[in-house]
C-alpha cells in the first residue's frame with residue numbers, strides 16, 4: 424500500500440516540556456487511523472505537527488516520500504493536501520456556509536467561482552448541509568457547524584483528512600450526525616486520521632488504532648487487538664477507565 | 670445684543686463658514702480614510718509571525734522597529750506641534766512653498782495612521798485564534814488569511830473606534846489653522862476678526878462642529894447595524910439558487 428504520510432522519530436517540545444517523543448507511524452492511502460489516549464498525551468500536537476500548524480522540534484514527516492520539513496518545501500501547497508477539522512469548528516465567521524467552502528478553493532487553489540461553487544455544493548450535499556448555504560456560522564448548531572467544517576475541508580479535495588476530536592465540543596444529541604458523516608467518508612475510501620474519544624466509532628470504522636500516552640505511541644494495531652486484547656498494561660488501564668465512564 | 674449679532678454674522682458670512690466646514694470635512698474624511706489604510710498596512714505587517722530564516726527575521730524586525738517608532742512618535746506628540754514641524758520643516762529642507770491643504774491632509778493622515786495602527790493591531794489580536802488556524806489549515810498565507818478571514822472581522826470590530834477617530838479628526842483639524850489651512854476654525858477667526866465679535870462667531874462655529882460630529886456619529890452607527898446583516902437566513906431552494914450563488918460570490 425502506498426504510504427501517504429510517514430512520521431519518523433518526530434519530537435516536539437514547548438520550552439522544556441517534551442510533548443512528543445520519538446513518534447513513528449504512517450498512514451496509507453485509503454486507511455482510517457484512529458488515535459486514542461488520555462487528555463494531554465499529545466494527540467492534538469501530533470495532528471498539528473502533521474499539517475505544520477506546529478513546527479516539529481525533530482524528526483521527519485514524509486508526504487508521498489518527500490520530507491515536508493525540508494526548507495524548500497512549499498508548506499502552503501502541502502497544507503491544502505491535509506484537510507483539517509477542529510474540535511471548535513473554526514468556521515470563518517465573516518462567510519456564510521457556501522463562502523466557507525468556496526474561499527479556500529478560489530483564493531488558494533485558484534479555482535474559478537463556478538467550479539468552486541459546484542464542488543462546494545457537492546460536498547455540502549455529502550454532509551447534508553446544502554440547504555443552509557446562506558446561513559452564517561453563528562446561526563447554526565454545533566453539529567451543523569462541524570458538518571460544514573468537514574465540507575469546507577473536503578472542498579479542497581485533500582489527500583488526507585485530519586480530525587481533532589471533532590465531536591468533543593458537541594452536545595450529546597449532535598454527536599451522531601457528525602459521526603454518521605465521517606463513517607460515510609470512511610466507507611467512500613477517504614484517507615482519515617482521527618483523534619477521538621468515541622471508542623465505539625473507532626472500533627467500527629478504524630482500520631488501525633493508535634494509543635498514545637505521555638507523548639509516545641504506546642501501542643498500535645487493528646481495533647480488535649487494541650480493544651479486545653491490548654498488549655500493553657497502559658492501554659488496558661486507559662480503556663478500562665474510559666469504558667467505565669460510559 | 671448677542672443674538673442679533675449671531676444672526677447677523679450667520680446671514681452675512683455663511684459662505685465663509687460653509688467653506689470652512691467643507692474644508693474641515695474634506696480633510697477629516699480623507700485623513701481618516703488614509704489613516705485607516707495606513708493603520709491596516711502597519712497592523713498587518715506588525716502581526717506577521719516571526720520567520721525562521723535569520724535574514725528574514727532581521728528584515729522583519731527592522732521594519733517593525735521603524736513602524737513602532739512611527740506609531741510612538743506620532744501618538745506621543747501633539748498634532749499642532751507635528752503640523753508646525755512638518756510644514757516648516759519641509760519648507761526649510763526643500764525651500765519650496767508647500768500646498769497648505771496638502772500639508773494639512775498629510776498631517777492628519779499620518780497622525781490618524783499612528784492611532785489606527787494600534788487600533789487595527791488590537792482588532793486583529795482580538796479575532797479568535799481558531800480563525801487564523803483554520804485559514805492556515807486550508808493553505809492560506811499570512812496576507813490571504815488577513816484579507817479574506819481576519820481583517821473583515823477585525824474591521825467590523827474596530828468600526829466604532831474608527832468612527833471615533835473620524836469625529837476626533839473633525840474637531841482636531843482646527844489645529845491646522847496654525848499653518849493657515851482655511852478650515853472652519855481659521856474661517857471663524859477671520860470672521861471674528863472683521864467684526865471683533867469673537868463670542869458670536871465661535872458660537873456659530875461650535876454649532877456647526879456639533880452638527881458635523883453628531884451627524885457622522887449617527888451615520889456610522891447606522892452603517893454598523895447594516896453590516897451586522899439580517900438575523901435570519903433563508904433556506905436554500907431551487908429558485909433561490911442563482912441569487913444565493915451570486916451573493917456568496919460577491920462575499921468573496
Ligand SMILES: Nc1ncnc2c1ncn2[C@@H]1O[C@H](COP(=O)(O)OP(=O)(O)O)[C@@H](O)[C@H]1O
Nearest residue numbers: 437440442460461462463464465466467468469
Ligand atoms: N502551544 C502550546 N504551548 C505550550 N504547551 C502546549 C501547547 N500546546 C499543547 N501544549 C502542551 O502539550 C501537551 C499535549 O497537549 P495536546 O497535544 O493538546 O494533548 P491532547 O490533544 O492529547 O489532549 C499538554 O501538556 C499541553 O499543555
Ligand SMILES: [Mg+2]
Nearest residue numbers: 466467468588
Ligand atoms: Mg487535544
